[in-house]
Amino acid sequence: MEPAGLIAIMGGTGVGKSTVWFINTIIGRDVAYVGHSLESGTTEVQEYEFSMPNGIRVTLVDTPGFDDYQEYGSRSDLVILKEIGAYLKARYDEQRKLSGIIYLHNICDPKVDGSSQRTMMMFKKLCGADSLNNVVVVTTFWDEVDLTEGAEFETVLKTKDRFFKGLVDGGCRFARSGRYPAGETPKGPEFPPPISIVSDLLALNPVFVEMQKELAEGKTVEKTSAGAELYKEIQEFKRQHKKVVIDLSLRITEMKSTNARDKAAREALEDESKVSIAQLEKVRTTMQLKREQEALAKQKELELANLRRIELQHEFELLKTLHTKETLECRFQIRCLFDASFDDAQQRSRLEKTCEGLRATVSELSQSLRETKEELQAKVNTHDKTLSDLTEAKSKIAHLESQLKISQEAQEKMAFEISGSQSARAQSPQSSSLRGTILSLFSSR
Ligand SMILES: Nc1nc2c(ncn2[C@@H]2O[C@H](COP(=O)(O)OP(=O)(O)OP(=O)(O)O)[C@@H](O)[C@H]2O)c(=O)[nH]1
Ligand SMILES: [Mg+2]
Incomplete structure (x- = not known):
């Protein structure tokens, strides 16, 4: 059926x-x-x-x-x-x-x-x-x-x-x-x-x-209508798919160019970094050298300082010795000076005494000169003084004047000697010459 x-x-x-x-x-x-x-x-x-x-x-x-x-x-x-x-x-x-x-x-x-x-x-x-x-x-x-x-x-x-x-x-x-x-x-x-x-x-x-x-x-x-409906969907799907593919292609192209840019940038950076590394290495080497040189210089400085110290030590020792020697010498001289000053004091008092004597002599001589002058003046005034008397008187005056001059010089010299005797330490020969002068002055009188 x-x-x-x-x-x-x-x-x-x-x-x-x-x-x-x-x-x-x-x-x-x-x-x-x-x-x-x-x-x-x-x-x-x-x-x-x-x-x-x-x-x-x-x-x-x-x-x-x-x-x-x-x-x-x-x-x-x-x-x-x-x-x-x-x-x-x-x-x-x-x-x-x-x-x-x-x-x-x-x-x-x-x-x-x-x-x-x-x-x-x-x-x-x-x-x-x-x-x-x-x-x-x-x-x-x-x-x-x-x-x-x-x-x-x-x-x-x-x-x-x-x-x-x-x-x-x-x-x-x-x-x-x-x-x-x-x-x-x-x-x-x-x-x-x-x-x-x-x-x-x-x-x-x-x-x-x-x-x-x-x-x-x-x-x-x-x-058919059903097929077209489905086809529409498929077409839409295809269109979307195509769009996705295009978008993806664009994205890929973009990524490729970005990658290329990135690659170039990376390479540039790598180059830069290589240069930087080389520079850094150079700087490091230079610094290392500098450090070594500095260390060497420092070592030399230390060695020199050490030598200088030793030298100074020696110098110091020498100076110390010299100082000791000089101190001893000074002490000795002080001692001598002490001794000399004692002698000087004695001599000064003697010289003062002599000077006192000389002062008295000068005063006496001045007085005598004044009297002689008055005497001569009186003789001139009386007009009966003879030429010989006059000549004698003149020569006497000249002699007396020369004697006075000598005495004055001796007195000045004496005064100078007295003032210098305090600082002079070894005046014995001068004193003796002074004494000689004074003695000669006295003997000439
Ligand atoms: N809980 C529940 N399960 C169901 C129902 N209808 C179907 N199933 C289950 O769903 C699964 C798929 O069922 P099928 O009948 O093979 O589905 P179909 O429509 O023939 O599937 P295709 O042949 O692929 O087109 C099976 O395991 C069924 O037991 C329902 O109403 N309730
Ligand atoms: Mg079925």
Whole structure:
């Protein structure tokens, strides 16, 4: 019997398309692959046929999940879309319409503003406006979210343009699902059993989705609305990627030029540092030499000082000896002087006495001269003095005058001798000459 219904299951990867409780539960046996990692579990479009309790034959189409292209080695969304497109085109060619399209979305999806949103937009375009009555969005993983919180997310999904608002407006329905233990599934129409979703869809008029029509028109998958949506994303991604590459190239060029500048600056610095090091070395050597010279000079200075000290020591010793000798000599001379001064004192008193005598003689002579002069004057005055008397008198006067002069000179000399006798230490010969003079003076008188 020809299957009556054809229902495609689509959505992101890991949302539960193949899971036991959905396809396997509906079919009643484990036929579909169930993934256990982040990678897509279903790698190609798979058909599973089963009979509804009322005997209607149904074909469920399990599709690979989107949003896997970023994983290394996995297929891009476009490749997946191409596979799905090929499947849909084949069904279109058979004129086999779809009773329903079930789109699964994880209610806890953290990527709802990223790749999940892109998948939603693409799905919207894939369905087109005319098939939305046959679309059911089943949100999964309700067992992992608080019901109230989940309901809030669900409302956001239903009411935002960037999510499913367009689908809801076009007549699409929503259902909830979760992996609950048997009998613990929340009650209510929001949690319909999967089988009832299928039977509801079977009751509708089957449709061709937009993508099938577009492909039938001869468009390539990339040119279909869904493909373009994805391509737009890819283009945007490529544009961003290109921008990143350009930015990186600029950055690399900048870094290269910076590196070149840095290299030049580093080399210049290295050169400078080499020059500085050489100068430093030179200065160090000069200083070392200077220090050595200074040390040498200091040593020589010390040696010279030492020699000078020894010389001075010798000089001092010599001086000391001389001093001692001179002291002794001085002492001796003092002694002599003491002795001489004693003699001098005696001599001085003798000389003083002589001088006294001489003074008396001079005074006597002066008196005698005065008398003689008076006498002569008297003789001149009396006019009877003869020429011979006069001549005699003149010669006497001349003699007396010469005697007076000698006496005066002797007196002056004596006075001088007396005054000099105190300082003169060895006057004995002079005294004796003085004495001689005095004696000669007395003898001449
Ligand atoms: N807790 C919880 N786990 C779920 C639910 N639905 C699916 N899973 C688990 O999520 C994992 C992925 O499920 P699959 O059915 O392989 O997902 P898929 O959508 O087929 O993934 P692809 O084939 O990669 O596209 C499996 O371990 C499931 O048991 C759910 O509602 N609640
Ligand atoms: Mg799967």
